Each structure stands twice: as structure tokens, then as C-alpha cells.
Amino acid sequence: MTSLKSSFNLNSKQGDIKIEVDLFMCLTFIGIGLTGMGLTIEGLKEAQNADFIFMDSYTSILPNGALNTLSSLIGKNIQPLKRADLEGRGLVKIIELAKRSKVALLVAGDPFIATTHISLKIEAAKAGIPVKYIPSASIQTVISGLTGLSNYKFGKSATIVFPDKGPNNAAYEAVRDNKSRGLHTLLYLDLEVEISRAMTINEGIKILLELESKRGEGVINSDMLVIGIARACWKDSIIKASKLSKILHYDFGPPPHVLIIPGSLHFIELEALRLFADMEDY
The missing domain is CATH 3.40.1010.10 (Tetrapyrrole methylase, N-terminal domain)
Structure with a gap:
């Protein structure tokens, strides 16, 4: 050439x-x-x-x-x-x-x-x-538009990995540290496309609950509000906010999934979650 x-x-x-x-x-x-x-x-x-x-x-x-x-x-x-x-x-x-x-x-x-x-x-x-x-849109840039949560109030994000890769202390500690400051936490869920393995929101919550049972720091509990997002921006996307105990058994369908642990919520954020994330009274 x-x-x-x-x-x-x-x-x-x-x-x-x-x-x-x-x-x-x-x-x-x-x-x-x-x-x-x-x-x-x-x-x-x-x-x-x-x-x-x-x-x-x-x-x-x-x-x-x-x-x-x-x-x-x-x-x-x-x-x-x-x-x-x-x-x-x-x-x-x-x-x-x-x-x-x-x-x-x-x-x-x-x-x-x-x-x-x-x-x-x-x-x-x-x-x-x-x-x-x-550049183009990523899950980080669309979260606020999908849920109504303020972009300014997100703290450090983390990934929940499959247990055979490690103990997931980083994810647990990110939620703990962000909550202490009133900040939201975006948790990515492990994805291994080449071997067709993708973590679901339900699996991610189970891992967090197991971590809580081991560490006992009061970071994760069944009554806390969590938000699950499946297939963000796809035609069949699902956005659901509810107590962790309900989201644990909610059917989000196939991946990709992400999980959000909200921090302190402004009244506008609460209104947005009711309208855009089907949040029940909380």
C-alpha cells in the first residue's frame, strides 16, 4: 500500500x-x-x-x-x-x-x-x-436517565464476581463506604461471554447476603432498598426498585444485569423511582 x-x-x-x-x-x-x-x-x-x-x-x-x-x-x-x-x-x-x-x-x-x-x-x-x-453511552452514563438517581450522588462502583474468583470484599466495602457518605453504589455483575456465564441480579444479592453473614457489619439487610436493571436501554429492559428480600426472587429475565444500592434519597429521586422503577412504598 x-x-x-x-x-x-x-x-x-x-x-x-x-x-x-x-x-x-x-x-x-x-x-x-x-x-x-x-x-x-x-x-x-x-x-x-x-x-x-x-x-x-x-x-x-x-x-x-x-x-x-x-x-x-x-x-x-x-x-x-x-x-x-x-x-x-x-x-x-x-x-x-x-x-x-x-x-x-x-x-x-x-x-x-x-x-x-x-x-x-x-x-x-x-x-x-x-x-x-x-464515545457512546455506557451503563454509567444512562443510570441517571433510567432511574432518576442523581449522577452527583454516586460513589465508587465495584464488580461482584463469581465466588470461584475471589471473596468479593471490594464490592461489600464499596457499598459500606458509599452508604456511610449517603452515596449510591453501582455494582457491575460478573460477565464471561466466551463461556456463556453471566451473573444475575438474584445471584449478586445472594453473594452480598453471604458476605454479610460472614462479616456482620450491618451493610446488607433484607429490608434495604435496591434497584435491579436488566438489559438497559433494550426494547425489553426491566428496571425494578424494591426491598432486597423481594428483588432477591424477582424474575429479571436474561442478562446483562446490574445492581444499584441507593444511598440517601432526595424526594425527587424517590418520586422518580416510583415512576420509572416501579418502586413500591418505601
């Missing part, structure tokens, strides 16, 4: 500096939102201009048919990637490809809300590859 370069001069105290940018070399991270249809106009244009389009298929779950719909919209083939394709040797291959072509990586939600892809961005920058970032 013949490289097309664009040059421009940068004025400095040491004189003019000529900078050349390889227009055929680029790695673009493009968020596609929670449904796969959250692609912005800017993101669509970047994808259409790419020589190769990949999609992270292991950090989140999208509605059925999202990949085909995106491919039709963009007008190009999209190759789904597994974790191994974006780590270790797989990462090196992506970097080498981006050194001689325009590569786009589609990511569910926003590409950098989680830390999964920051290593690829860092390595691309070290290799002198121009990196572009096209």
Missing part, C-alpha cells in the same frame, strides 16, 4: 517544525452503546472509512442480530474478536495491522469506561499510531 502523508508546520521558539501524519495509519475506538445502535454519526463515518472493522465480542452482551444490523448500516464486514485477539499476541497483530491501514474497533457501551482496551490504546500510541476515540 502506498502511504499518503499529510504535512503541516508547527511554530515554536526553535523555529518551524514539520510534522507528517500517515493518513493510512490509524486505530479508532468506536463506542456503539448498550444496544449496538448507539453508534454516533461521527462513529459511523469513521467505521465506513476504515479498511478493517473489528468488534469486541467478549466484554458485553448485545441484542440478537446487532452485529448483522451494524454491518448492513456501515456497509462493510465486521469481524468479531475474542479476548485472545486483543491481548498478548493478538494485540501485537492489531498494532501491526494499524501501522499500515485504518483499523476500527467497535466496542459495546463506551470503549474506555472499563479498563479492558486501554492497553491497546497505550501500545498504539507507543508505536506512533494515531489513535481516535469516538
Whole structure:
């Protein structure tokens, strides 16, 4: 491939500096939102201009048919990637490809809300590859709109992982510390797409209850208010606020799920939860 370069001069105290940018070399991270249809106009244009389009298929779950719909919209083939394709040797291959072509990586939600892809961005920058970032909606950015909870009142978030990975003390302590300050806690629930294992809200609550029985710090109890969100922003999304004892047995349907433990609630937040999260009297 013949490289097309664009040059421009940068004025400095040491004189003019000529900078050349390889227009055929680029790695673009493009968020596609929670449904796969959250692609912005800017993101669509970047994808259409790419020589190769990949999609992270292991950090989140999208509605059925999202990949085909995106491919039709963009007008190009999209190759789904597994974790191994974006780590270790797989990462090196992506970097080498981006050194001689325009590569786009589609990511569910926003590409950098989680830390999964920051290593690829860092390595691309070290290799002198121009990196572009096209954001989109993530679960963090839609929570306030879905529930009415104030964005300013969220504290540290955490992930409840499957018990075979560890004791989940970080999640328990995040809830404890946030509650002590009147802050809300967003709890991500473990997701392993490649082996079809996804934690449900019910499983996450059971883990918190087991932690409470072991630690006994009074952080989790059956009468506390919790909010479960399933398939956020999908057509069949569910948002339900109630006592933990009721949410424990509530049927939220298939994942992805997240769990929110509210802190102190303003009267507007309470009204919003009654209207948008079917909250019973609390």
C-alpha cells in the first residue's frame, strides 16, 4: 500500500517544525452503546472509512442480530474478536495491522469506561499510531436517565464476581463506604461471554447476603432498598426498585444485569423511582 502523508508546520521558539501524519495509519475506538445502535454519526463515518472493522465480542452482551444490523448500516464486514485477539499476541497483530491501514474497533457501551482496551490504546500510541476515540453511552452514563438517581450522588462502583474468583470484599466495602457518605453504589455483575456465564441480579444479592453473614457489619439487610436493571436501554429492559428480600426472587429475565444500592434519597429521586422503577412504598 502506498502511504499518503499529510504535512503541516508547527511554530515554536526553535523555529518551524514539520510534522507528517500517515493518513493510512490509524486505530479508532468506536463506542456503539448498550444496544449496538448507539453508534454516533461521527462513529459511523469513521467505521465506513476504515479498511478493517473489528468488534469486541467478549466484554458485553448485545441484542440478537446487532452485529448483522451494524454491518448492513456501515456497509462493510465486521469481524468479531475474542479476548485472545486483543491481548498478548493478538494485540501485537492489531498494532501491526494499524501501522499500515485504518483499523476500527467497535466496542459495546463506551470503549474506555472499563479498563479492558486501554492497553491497546497505550501500545498504539507507543508505536506512533494515531489513535481516535469516538464515545457512546455506557451503563454509567444512562443510570441517571433510567432511574432518576442523581449522577452527583454516586460513589465508587465495584464488580461482584463469581465466588470461584475471589471473596468479593471490594464490592461489600464499596457499598459500606458509599452508604456511610449517603452515596449510591453501582455494582457491575460478573460477565464471561466466551463461556456463556453471566451473573444475575438474584445471584449478586445472594453473594452480598453471604458476605454479610460472614462479616456482620450491618451493610446488607433484607429490608434495604435496591434497584435491579436488566438489559438497559433494550426494547425489553426491566428496571425494578424494591426491598432486597423481594428483588432477591424477582424474575429479571436474561442478562446483562446490574445492581444499584441507593444511598440517601432526595424526594425527587424517590418520586422518580416510583415512576420509572416501579418502586413500591418505601
